[in-house]
Amino acid sequence: MSAGFETRLREAGYRLTPARRAVFAVLRQASTPLSAAEVWRLGRARHAGLGRATVYRTLPLLVRLGLARALLAPGGVRYQCSEGGTHRLVCRGCGAELPLSGCPAGALAQELSEKYGYLVEGHLLEFYGLCPDCQRRMRHEV
């Protein structure tokens, strides 16, 4: 379940602590990307004295290790577990999001890998534009 998390942390030379478990667990079972503040609040349910600084230290660590991803939502940065989908259709007017399924980018990854020597682990594909409501709004309210 969260075995990947533990081994990943270990193999990178980091210790497995209650604080890190708590932070990851929170992301893991969240159904939507969370802000750092939310992670802290929820994390304290799992690890009583979880410190704010630790959360801010852990989240970027998880990103560096590939266990989580940082997303820019209207309202600030949010984090989500790597497993979650990252294909969205975002309205630039109101910020509404629609998660997507299909994706054409897979093929390109291999190509990039060979071309630049990068180890391509994933990708983020976001379409942006206007939702039906905001299209109407733009017309009517000038």
Next chain:
Amino acid sequence: MSAGFETRLREAGYRLTPARRAVFAVLRQASTPLSAAEVWRLGRARHAGLGRATVYRTLPLLVRLGLARALLAPGGVRYQCSEGGTHRLVCRGCGAELPLSGCPAGALAQELSEKYGYLVEGHLLEFYGLCPDCQRRMRHEV
């Protein structure tokens, strides 16, 4: 040149002010995405008394209007003019970025447009993984 900016602002019912001109001009001629603080500093070269609050008000406005885009870089949020490319290959280890050219997402846009009623104006495609250096580092320094 920046005619699109002016008409876009007008047609959405916003006024054309020196402050907004300055902010947009800064983004416009920047070769790399800028933080809000950088926009403020550079903007004051163009409009002496440009206020910090105005910058923080204007940047999201430009995003809502489709004139700029917000990007999440390691180190914080950065803004760039809509024209700039948004196809990157980002290293999750060190944050290094490589701008890309080709893209397979265009076709999907039309499809989404019909399916959800969204007006799809563009997309952001980001591959993430490890640069060659960070791959070595991960092996050697555990």
Next chain:
DNA sequence: AAGTAAATGATACAATGTCTCAACTAGCAC
């Protein structure tokens, strides 16, 4: 069980972003 370096949490601090409000001005009507 003991030793040790990594990690934590509290706190102070810095950076980033938001709100309020009096003063100003872009756009419009005349």
Next chain:
DNA sequence: GTGCTAGTTGAGACATTGTATCATTTACTT
């Protein structure tokens, strides 16, 4: 042009978010 008015501005107080420091604790090794 002259005035009107609502949108906009800039200053500064405030709130939030993120970082640095450091004494204490603790996960891992032996």
